[in-house]
Amino acid sequence: MKIAVIGTGYVGLVSGTCFAETGNHVICVDNDAQKVAKLNAGELTIYEPGLENLFQRNTKEQRLFFTTDLEEAVKDVEIIFLALPTPPGEDGSADLSYVLGVAEQLGQMITSYKVIVDKSTVPVGTAEKVAAAIKKNAKVDFDVVSNPEFLREGVAVDDFLKPDRVVVGTSSARAQDVMHRLYEPFVRQGNPIYFMDERSAEMTKYAANSYLATRITFMNEIANLCETVGANVDEVRKGMGSDNRIGRRFLFPGVGYGGSCFPKDVQALHKTSVDNKYDFKVLKSVMEVNNKQKHVLSEKILKYFNNDLNGKHIAVWGLAFKPNTDDIREAPAIYTIENLLRAGAKVTAYDPEASENMKKIFEDRVNFVEHRYDALKEADALAIVTEWSIFRTPDFSFMGELMKEKVIFDGRNLYDTELMIDKGFYYNSIGRNTVELRKNHVN
Ligand SMILES: NC(=O)c1ccc[n+]([C@@H]2O[C@H](COP(=O)([O-])OP(=O)(O)OC[C@H]3O[C@@H](n4cnc5c(N)ncnc54)[C@H](O)[C@@H]3O)[C@@H](O)[C@H]2O)c1
Ligand SMILES: O=c1ccn([C@@H]2O[C@H](COP(=O)(O)OP(=O)(O)O[C@H]3O[C@H](CO)[C@@H](O)[C@H](O)[C@H]3O)[C@@H](O)[C@H]2O)c(=O)[nH]1
Numbered sequence: 001m002k003i004a005v006i007g008t009g010y011v012g013l014v015s016g017t018c019f020a021e022t023g024n025h026v027i028c029v030d031n032d033a034q035k036v037a038k039l040n041a042g043e044l045t046i047y048e049p050g051l052e053n054l055f056q057r058n059t060k061e062q063r064l065f066f067t068t069d070l071e072e073a074v075k076d077v078e079i080i081f082l083a084l085p086t087p088p089g090e091d092g093s094a095d096l097s098y099v100l101g102v103a104e105q106l107g108q109m110i111t112s113y114k115v116i117v118d119k120s121t122v123p124v125g126t127a128e129k130v131a132a133a134i135k136k137n138a139k140v141d142f143d144v145v146s147n148p149e150f151l152r153e154g155v156a157v158d159d160f161l162k163p164d165r166v167v168v169g170t171s172s173a174r175a176q177d178v179m180h181r182l183y184e185p186f187v188r189q190g191n192p193i194y195f196m197d198e199r200s201a202e203m204t205k206y207a208a209n210s211y212l213a214t215r216i217t218f219m220n221e222i223a224n225l226c227e228t229v230g231a232n233v234d235e236v237r238k239g240m241g242s243d244n245r246i247g248r249r250f251l252f253p254g255v256g257y258g259g260s261c262f263p264k265d266v267q268a269l270h271k272t273s274v275d276n277k278y279d280f281k282v283l284k285s286v287m288e289v290n291n292k293q294k295h296v297l298s299e300k301i302l303k304y305f306n307n308d309l310n311g312k313h314i315a316v317w318g319l320a321f322k323p324n325t326d327d328i329r330e331a332p333a334i335y336t337i338e339n340l341l342r343a344g345a346k347v348t349a350y351d352p353e354a355s356e357n358m359k360k361i362f363e364d365r366v367n368f369v370e371h372r373y374d375a376l377k378e379a380d381a382l383a384i385v386t387e388w389s390i391f392r393t394p395d396f397s398f399m400g401e402l403m404k405e406k407v408i409f410d411g412r413n414l415y416d417t418e419l420m421i422d423k424g425f426y427y428n429s430i431g432r433n434t435v436e437l438r439k440n441h442v443n
Helices: 010-021 032-041 051-060 070-074 099-108 126-135 156-161 174-184 197-227 231-243 262-275 280-292 296-304 333-341 355-365 371-375 396-402 415-424 436-443
Strands: 004-008 023-028 063-066 080-081 114-118 142-146 165-170 193-196 313-317 348-349 381-384 405-410 426-428
Touching: 004 010, 004 070, 004 174, 010 023, 010 051, 010 063, 010 080, 010 156, 023 126, 032 063, 051 063, 051 156, 080 099, 099 114, 099 126, 114 126, 114 174, 126 142, 126 197, 142 174, 142 197, 156 371, 156 396, 165 174, 165 197, 174 193, 174 415, 193 197, 197 231, 197 262, 197 280, 262 280, 296 333, 296 405, 296 426, 313 333, 313 371, 333 355, 348 355, 348 371, 371 396, 415 426
Parallel strands: 004 023, 004 080, 023 063, 080 114, 114 142, 165 193, 313 348, 313 381, 381 405, 405 426
Antiparallel strands: none
16 A cells, blocks of 8 residues: 655654555655655664664665655555644643644645545544645545554554554544555454544543553552552552453553653643533542652652752763653653752763753753763762663662762662662662661661
């Protein structure tokens, strides 16, 4: 099949490459000429494990192309995906200007029947708005389909090639047939394609993200309470998660959820509820708790140093909002570092992939280093914000030699608290007794 994907970011580039991988002819469009030039020069524009191989193979085999020319790109294709940004507007609602702007342009450009697919995360009712925007200028038939994307950054290729499910919202039998043919290779393992109406598909995406954000937030509250009552959230998590009705995944407490999706999508669903005069109390609490949780690590550090970080050197491990990505959108590290700097600390930071993006925010206010141990030299404390695998089994003796004080604040519960007692560290993590507290208790 011939496909155009408009917007070549995290979703557009992964979707386009994966559609090419299943034998389709894909042309990806972006209005960022630099991005397109880089991709045409054979260089990826994002870090996403597993993408490089697929990208090289499919460009080499002439199934995957990149352009800035929208009109040329959509001329001969059967399906047009919109993978455009939907950032939060001032009032928390999803900004549809990118999607609707391109939809209007498409109306002028299409010369034969097309299936136009909303891949971006968009509020209920957007498929109708997109159809209206195209219709303003269109002289040919078209269908607008809602096909929300559920991939996670860091494992995006796997998620896309082997989705738990594909959700397609359409009331057109013709479009349903096209979408079925397109996705058939992705659901051969037996996972379903759910066809439904457009509004339900749009709501499914927000409901899924908001539920997951709620689940994490619930665990963050359990963790905070565990610290107060002297329970260990890791044990609690295992005990809860082994109940099949609950399940083990997505129960990890930490420094609050971040990324380009959960924060904006929870906000946007809340805005939808406000607009429809529905008081969605759970979502309000989720946002409130998460806004506090983003500061939990820096607050612990401040408390430890009696609210004064002047003259203190804090090392930070992990800047990306999660491991295996270079994405820093709404990363908890931003809030943590900002708080540390504000309190007078000198901050040295390390991340395997996200430093370049973080430099754009902090410039020379933070010292970015190339190796994880370099961040620790003469540090008064280490703050761990992202759970990259490389941080999981470090050389604690070497760390102790490098650091001024053997103090770790771990926002991701990477280490065993008993081990940290043995290694002689002050170790403060999320929802578990600090080693120092345990020692006091034991003595
Ligand atoms: N990132 C994720 O993990 C993820 C997962 C599922 C859904 N989504 C949703 O997918 C959508 C895209 O997200 P993303 O993370 O890929 O965003 P992104 O910012 O990485 O990519 C969007 C791309 O669109 C391009 N663009 C903007 N205006 C354009 C125009 N007029 N013409 C052509 N290109 C244009 C930008 O240059 C950019 O490359 C959002 O609605 C998001 O909520 C994202
Ligand atoms: O148990 C957990 C799981 C995740 N997180 C945090 O939650 C955020 C989001 O993580 P994750 O969902 O893994 O990453 P995303 O790439 O943002 O993916 C989410 O957002 C995408 C965009 O809508 C959806 O497509 C995905 O299904 C959805 O998981 C990150 O800050 C994680 O650190 C936790 O704190 N605890």
